[in-house]
Amino acid sequence: MSTPADRSDFARRVSSFLIDCGAALCTGLLAALVAQAAFSLSTDQEETIAAITVLVAWFVFVPVMTAVTRGQSLGKVVAATRVYRHDRPIGIGTSINRDVLARFIWVVPMVFLADSIWAAGADRQTLRDKVTDTYVLKEPGYGGRGVIAAVLGVGSIAGWFGLATLLNP
Numbered sequence: 001m002s003t004p005a006d007r008s009d010f011a012r013r014v015s016s017f018l019i020d021c022g023a024a025l026c027t028g029l030l031a032a033l034v035a036q037a038a039f040s041l042s043t044d045q046e047e048t049i050a051a052i053t054v055l056v057a058w059f060v061f062v063p064v065m066t067a068v069t070r071g072q073s074l075g076k077v078v079a080a081t082r083v084y085r086h087d088r089p090i091g092i093g094t095s096i097n098r099d100v101l102a103r104f105i106w107v108v109p110m111v112f113l114a115d116s117i118w119a120a121g122a123d124r125q126t127l128r129d130k131v132t133d134t135y136v137l138k139e140p141g142y143g144g145r146g147v148i149a150a151v152l153g154v155g156s157i158a159g160w161f162g163l164a165t166l167l168n169p
Contacts, residue, residue, distance in 0.1 A: 007124035008081040008136040014116075015149035019075030022156020023061050028054030029163035062099045067092035072139075073099070079149040080139040090134060102128040 008016075032050035035041055041049070062073045071082040071089030083090045083098070090098070105127065106112040115127045125135055 002084065002087070002135055002137055006137050008079070008138050009124070010120040012079040012081050012138070012149060013119050013126075013136060015153040016073065016075030016079040016081055018153030019078055019149065019156050020058070020061055020073050022153065022160055023074050024054050024057040025160040026156060026163055027057035027061075028052075029160060029166075033163065033166060059100065063092050063095040066090060066095040066099070075149070075153070076136075078152055081136050082139050083134050083136050085132070085134045094132060094134065098128055098132040098134055102131050 028050040031053035032046045035049045036046055065073050066076075066083065069077065070091075071084060076082060083095070085094050106115065111127070119126045119129075119136075129135055
């Protein structure tokens, strides 16, 4: 069993999440921009395409990639972290439970904030980690990876804002 010292710090977890979100959001907006350029669509149709693509992209970038890379989403690869359960990297089933189904608790007001801040606690587990019996460990990485992850995380969200502006000027 891992110790809290082996577990990922809060900054890496936030960076990883921002990269995953930014990648899914940018993919959805790019799909809407392509559809807008190729077809004569209403704003509602463009938004539907964007929303469906974001959901599909999230599923591909997080649970599917986690299964393929043995516990790492796109953001976790960059941030040099990996999700474990019972001292083994998680697969697609646990990832779906942790990263898709358990996120539904975020619809309850303030739970998103509580879940996120919980990772900064002594045992470095979110509420979702506790529910799914998982933990995020640091992986060996090169120096400066944390800075790269932070820049990419913020950059991916900035890219989303830029693409959203292009879609709806």
